[in-house]
Amino acid sequence: MNRRPVNDRARTRTRTRRRWRERGLAFTLLLPSLLVFGVFVFYPFARTFWLGFFETDPFGGRRTFVGLDQYTDTLTSSSFRNSLWVTLKFTLLTVPTGLALGLGLAILAHQKLRGMGFYRTVFSSTVATSVAVASLMFISLLSPSVGLINQAIRWFGGEPIFFLQSPGWALVAISAVTVWQNLGIIFIVTSAGLQSLPDDLYESARLDGASAWSRFVDITVPLLSPTLLFGFVVLTITSFQTFGQVDLLTNGGPLEATNLIVFSIFETAFRDFNPGSAAAQAVVLFFIVLVLTAVQFKILERRVFYGR
Amino acid sequence: MAGVSFNGTSKHFDDVVALDQLDLEIPDGEFLVLVGPSGCGKSTALRIIAGLEEATEGTLHIGGVDVTDVEPQHRDLAMVFQSYALYPHKTVRQNIEFPLKSRKVPPADRRAEAETAATMLGLGELMDRRPGQLSGGQRQRVALARALVRRPEVFLMDEPLSNLDAKTRVQTRAELSELHATLGATFIYVTHDQVEAMTMGTRIAVLDQGRLQQVGAPDDVYDRPANLFVAGFIGSPPMNIVEAAVERIDGGIRLAIGTGAFDLPESWGAAVSATGIERVAIGIRPEHLRIGDGPIDGVVRTVESLGHERHIVCELAGTDHRPGDLVPGDLVIVRQSADDPAPRMGEAIHLGAEARHLHLFDPDSGERIDP
Numbered sequence: 024m025n026r027r028p029v030n031d032r033a034r035t036r037t038r039t040r041r042r043w044r045e046r047g048l049a050f051t052l053l054l055p056s057l058l059v060f061g062v063f064v065f066y067p068f069a070r071t072f073w074l075g076f077f078e079t080d081p082f083g084g085r086r087t088f089v090g091l092d093q094y095t096d097t098l099t100s101s102s103f104r105n106s107l108w109v110t111l112k113f114t115l116l117t118v119p120t121g122l123a124l125g126l127g128l129a130i131l132a133h134q135k136l137r138g139m140g141f142y143r144t145v146f147s148s149t150v151a152t153s154v155a156v157a158s159l160m161f162i163s164l165l166s167p168s169v170g171l172i173n174q175a176i177r178w179f180g181g182e183p184i185f186f187l188q189s190p191g192w193a194l195v196a197i198s199a200v201t202v203w204q205n206l207g208i209i210f211i212v213t214s215a216g217l218q219s220l221p222d223d224l225y226e227s228a229r230l231d232g233a234s235a236w237s238r239f240v241d242i243t244v245p246l247l248s249p250t251l252l253f254g255f256v257v258l259t260i261t262s263f264q265t266f267g268q269v270d271l272l273t274n275g276g277p278l279e280a281t282n283l284i285v286f287s288i289f290e291t292a293f294r295d296f297n298p299g300s301a302a303a304q305a306v307v308l309f310f311i312v313l314v315l316t317a318v319q320f321k322i323l324e325r326r327v328f329y330g331r
Numbered sequence: 332m333a334g335v336s337f338n339g340t341s342k343h344f345d346d347v348v349a350l351d352q353l354d355l356e357i358p359d360g361e362f363l364v365l366v367g368p369s370g371c372g373k374s375t376a377l378r379i380i381a382g383l384e385e386a387t388e389g390t391l392h393i394g395g396v397d398v399t400d401v402e403p404q405h406r407d408l409a410m411v412f413q414s415y416a417l418y419p420h421k422t423v424r425q426n427i428e429f430p431l432k433s434r435k436v437p438p439a440d441r442r443a444e445a446e447t448a449a450t451m452l453g454l455g456e457l458m459d460r461r462p463g464q465l466s467g468g469q470r471q472r473v474a475l476a477r478a479l480v481r482r483p484e485v486f487l488m489d490e491p492l493s494n495l496d497a498k499t500r501v502q503t504r505a506e507l508s509e510l511h512a513t514l515g516a517t518f519i520y521v522t523h524d525q526v527e528a529m530t531m532g533t534r535i536a537v538l539d540q541g542r543l544q545q546v547g548a549p550d551d552v553y554d555r556p557a558n559l560f561v562a563g564f565i566g567s568p569p570m571n572i573v574e575a576a577v578e579r580i581d582g583g584i585r586l587a588i589g590t591g592a593f594d595l596p597e598s599w600g601a602a603v604s605a606t607g608i609e610r611v612a613i614g615i616r617p618e619h620l621r622i623g624d625g626p627i628d629g630v631v632r633t634v635e636s637l638g639h640e641r642h643i644v645c646e647l648a649g650t651d652h653r654p655g656d657l658v659p660g661d662l663v664i665v666r667q668s669a670d671d672p673a674p675r676m677g678e679a680i681h682l683g684a685e686a687r688h689l690h691l692f693d694p695d696s697g698e699r700i701d702p
Contacts, residue, residue, distance in 0.1 A: 226383050227416035231430035231477075232404040241429070245420040328420040330463070 068309075074302035081296030093303035103304060105279055106287040107311070109194065113283055114262040116198035117205070122254050124202065125209025130243070132210070133217045143214065150207030154267035161200045162187075162272065190280040193273050197281050200268045205261070209254050216250035217243070248327040256319055263312050284308050333394030333407075333484040333517060334359040335380055340389035342375050342541075349375040351541040352389070359394075362511045362518040364532035366525055368564070372541040373521045377487050380519060381410050394484060404433075408485040409478035413493055415470045417462040423449070423473050424458040430481045448476040451510075468499040475507075479514065488520045492527060504530055525565050529553065537561050555690075559697035562614045562690060568642055570614045571663040573650070574694055577609055586613060589649025589660070591627035595686055598702040606693055606700060614690035617642065617666035622674060625683020631674045632662065641667045643674060645682065 075093055077086035097103050128146045132139055149157070164170050165186040173183040186196040220243065228238045244251070266285040269275055275282035275290065282290075288308065292301035335357040342350040350372040357363045365373040378384040379391060382403035390399045398406050409430070417426050427448055431441035449455055452472040462470050471491060478486055488507075492500045508531050511518045522528055528535045529549045536546040537560070545557035556562035562570045575586035575593070584600040586593045593613070603611060628648035635642040643665040650660040665682070667673070674680055691700040 221414065221416070223412045223414055223416040224418060226381075226403075227410065227412060228429075228433070229383070229403045230381060230406075230408065230410050232433040233429070234433070237433060242418060330419060 071302045072306050074299055075306050077299050079297075079299045081298070083298045086299075089299075093300050094307065096300065097303045097307050102279075102282075103284075103287065103307075106282050106284045109280065109282055110263055110265075110284045113194060113198060113201075113265065113281075114259055116195065117201045117262050118255065118258040120198070121202045121205040121209055121258050122251065125206050125254065126213045126247075126251070128206065128210050129213035129217055130239075132214060146210045147207045147214075149204055150211060152204065152207075154204065155271060157200050157204045158268050158271040161196065161203075161268075165196055187272055188277055190278045193277060193280045197265075197268050197272060197283075200272065201262065201265060204268075205258055209258070212250055212254055213247065216247045220246050245328050249329055252319075252323050252327050255323070256316055259315060259319065260312055263308065263315075334361070335485060335517060335519065336392045337376070337379075338390045338392065340376075340379060340386045340391055342372070342379060342384060343387045348541050350379070350386075353541075353543055355536060355543060355546060357517060357519060359517055360515050362508070362520065362531060362533040364528040364535045365519065365521045365538060366523065366528035366532075366535055366564075367538035367544075368523055370540075371538040373523075373538050374489055375541075376538070377410075377489055377519060377521045380406075380485070381408065381487055382406050406485075407483050408487055409481065409483040410487040410489065411471075411474045411478050411491045413490040415462070415474040415491070415494075417470055417473055417477075419462050422459050422461055423454060423465070423476075426462070426473055427454075427476045427480050430477060434481065444480050445476075448480040451479070452476045467495050468503065471495060471503060475510070479510075482514075483516070485517045485519065486514075488518065490522055491520075492522070493524070500527075507531060526567060529565070535565075537564060539564070555699070556614070557699055559612060559614075559692045559694075562692065566616060568617050568664045568666065570616050570690070571620065572612050572614050572692075573647065573661045573663065574610055575613050577603055577611055579604075586611060588613070588627055589647045591625075591647075591649075591682075593626060593684075593686070593689065595689070596702075599686075599691070602700050602702050603691065608693055608695070610694055611700065612692040612694040612697075614692060615663070615684050615688060617664040619684050619688035620663060620665040621683045622665055622667065622671075622680050623683070625681045627682040629663070629680050629682050631676050631678045631680060634673055634676060636669070636673075639669055641669060641671075641673060643667055645680065647682075648679075 074083065076088060076090060078089050078093070079086050132143045132146055164172055167173050167183045167185050167188075170186075172186075176183060184192060186192045224242055224246075225238055228242055233241065264285055265283050266289060269281050269283050269286040270289070273281040275286050284304070285308070288301045288304045291297050291304060337353040337355045340350060340353045341348065353372075353376060365376055367373050375384060379386050380393070382398070382401060386399055390397055392398065393406060393408070418429065421429065424442075424445055427445040428441045431444055436444070445458075446455075449458060452475055454469070454472055454476055457465060457469060457473075462473065465473065471494075474491065491507075492503055495503060504527060507518075507520075520527075520531060532549055534547060535549050535552055537544040537552065539560050545552055545561045547555075552561060553565055556565060556570070559572065563572060573588055575588045578585040578587060578592075579600065580594065583594060583596045584603055586595065622643065629645035630648065631643055632646050633644045635644070645663050645665060646660040647663060648660070663682070692698065693700060
C-alpha cells in the first residue's frame with residue numbers, strides 16, 4: 024500500500040533524467056550549426072551593431088564612443104535618404120516585373136508540348152549566371168554604339184539611348200539586369216509550385232465553363248499564393264541588398280541615380296573610409312528590411328492559402 | 332436531357348490502345364455504369380464524353396449532335412471526379428456557385444441555385460466551410476452539388492465513391508440512385524467495383540482491354556455473361572470456372588470434371604457440337620453449387636464464415652493441374668447459408684448443380700455457348 028508514492032518518485036526521477044538526456048542530445052546536434060551561424064552571422068552582426076556607436080580610423084581601430092550620433096546622422100542625411108528613395112524605386116521596378124515574368128514563363132513552360140524541357144533549361148539558366156557575367160552581357164546589349172538594343176532603335180529610325188550614362192535610364196537598365204538575373208530562381212520556384220497543382224481542378228473548371236483567365240485568377244493564383252509570397256519577399260530582400268550590378272555598370276551614377284543603399288554603404292566604408300558610419304547605415308538597412316518583411320507577411324499572408 | 336452515343340470511337344496513346352472501336356448507345360435518362368478492371372478504358376471513355384480526351388477515331392454524339400470536336404465547356408455536362416476536384420481555397424458555397432459564376436449568372440440567382448442544390452444534398456450547415464474541413468462523404472456531396480447546380484443534360488461520374496468508407500459508400504450509393512430518379516438526367520458512372528455496377532446501373536457496360544465485352548441490365552449480365560471475362564468479373568465471389576472434357580452419350584453430352592461428370596440434355600450437345608470443341612469451360616455461380624448429393628467429388632479446403640453466409644473452398648477430386656502446389660487441383664467456391672450445417676476442413680464431399688445453372692464457354696475464344 025505504501026509503495027506507490029516511492030514508485031511515483033522513482034518514475035519522476037527517471038523522466039527528469041530522460042528529459043535532460045534529450046536536451047543534451049538536442050544541443051549536441053545543434054552545436055555545429057550554432058558554431059557556423061555564430062562565427063559568420065551572429066558575431067559579425069553584433070559587431071556591426073556595436074561599431075555603429077563608435078567613430079573609428081579608416082581600418083575600424085582607435086574608436087571613440089559617439090552613442091547614437093551616427094544613427095541620427097544616417098537617418099537625417101540627404102544622401103542616405105536619396106539612396107533609400109532610389110532603392111525603393113528599384114524595388115518597385117524589379118520585384119513585380121520579376122515575379123510576373125517568372126510566373127508567365129513558368130505557365131508557358133508548364134504546357135505539355137514537345138521540347139518543353141529545353142525551354143525549361145533555358146528559362147532557369149539565369150540562376151547559374153553570376154552578376155559579373157550578367158553585367159557584361161548587358162554592357163554589350165546596352166552599348167550606345169554597338170549594343171543590339173541601340174542598333175534596333177537605329178534601325179527603326181530612332182536616336183541611340185545612353186542607357187547607363189543617362190540619369191533617366193540608368194536605374195531602368197540596372198533593373199533590367201536584375202530582373203533578368205532573378206528570372207531563373209522565380210521560374211524554378213513557380214514551376215515547382217505549378218507542378219504540384221492537381222490537373223483535375225483545371226479539368227473540372229473547364230467543364231464548369233471557366234475561361235483561361237478565370238482558371239488563372241480563380242485557381243492558379245490562389246493555390247500558388249504561398250510560392251508567390253515567398254518570391255515576393257525574397258525578391259524584395261534581394262533588391263534591398265543589390266550591389267554587384269551597380270558597382271560594375273554605373274558606380275552609383277550618373278548623379279547618384281543608381282546609388283542603391285548597399286552601394287552607398289560600400290562607398291562610405293571603403294571609399295570614404297568611415298567604417299563606423301557604414302556600420303550604422305547597415306544596421307538601419309537591416310531594420311528597414313526587417314520591418315518591410317514583417318509588413319509584407321502581415322498584409323499579404325491573409326490572402327495566402329496554405330492548403331487548409 | 333440527352334442521350335450519348337459512341338460510334339466506332341477509339342483512343343490510342345502512342346502504341347497503347349485505350350479504347351478500341353467502341354459502339355455504345357446510352358439513351359436519354361439512363362443510369363449507365365461503365366465497369367471493368369484498371370486500365371480497361373472506362374475512364375478514357377468517360378473523359379472522351381467530357382471532352383477532356385480527344386478520340387483518335389470515330390465520333391461521339393450527345394443529344395443527337397456530333398460533339399467530337401466540341402470544347403468541354405460547350406457540351407453541357409458535369410463531372411464528379413474521383414478526387415472530387417473541389418477548389419480547396421474556396422468555401423462550399425463558392426465551390427457550388429463556381430460553374431454559375433463561370434457562366435456569368437447574376438450573383439443573386441447563383442446564390443439561390445447554390446442554396447437549392449445544397450439543401451437537396453443536405454449541405455445547408457456547411458456552406459461557409461472549406462473542403463479541408465469536411466469529411467470524405469461531405470466532400471463528395473459538395474462535388475455532386477457543384478455538378479447538379481447548373482442542371483446539365485448529362486452527369487459523368489468517375490469512381491466517385493472509391494475514397495469513402497464502406498458504410499458511407501453504401502449510403503451514398505442509394506442516394507445517387509435516388510438523385511438519378513429525381514433528376515431524370517442521363518448518368519454515366521465509371522467504377523471498377525462490380526457491386527456498385529450491379530446495384531446502381533439501369534444498364535451496365537463491361538469493358539476489358541479497351542473493348543466492350545457486354546452491355547445489358549445488371550441481372551441479364553449476371554445471369555447470362557457473354558464470355559469468360561464477364562463471367563469471372565461480375566459476381567462476388569466470382570463465378571467458378573472449370574474445364575471439362577466433352578463426351579457424347581445417348582441423349583446428350585457428358586462433361587467430365589476430375590472423377591465426376593455432369594450429364595446435359597441433347598440441346599446442349601447440339602450447341603457444343605456446333606462449335607467443334609472437345610473441351611468446354613463450365614461456369615457455376617457459388618450460390619448454385621450444392622454440397623450433398625452430386626456427381627462431382629471434392630475435398631473441403633477452407634471454410635470462411637461471413638456471419639450471414641459461408642464461403643466454402645473445395646478442391647475437385649481427380650483434377651491435378653498444378654502438380655507440386657499445396658492445392659494442385661481445381662478450386663471452387665460454394666456459397667452456403669449460415670443456417671446450413673458447415674462442413675469440416677478436409678472433409679470429402681459431393682457437389683452438384685442444376686443443369687439450368689450451368690454456363691458453358693468456349694475455352695479458347697471465351698465466348699458463351701447457349702443450348
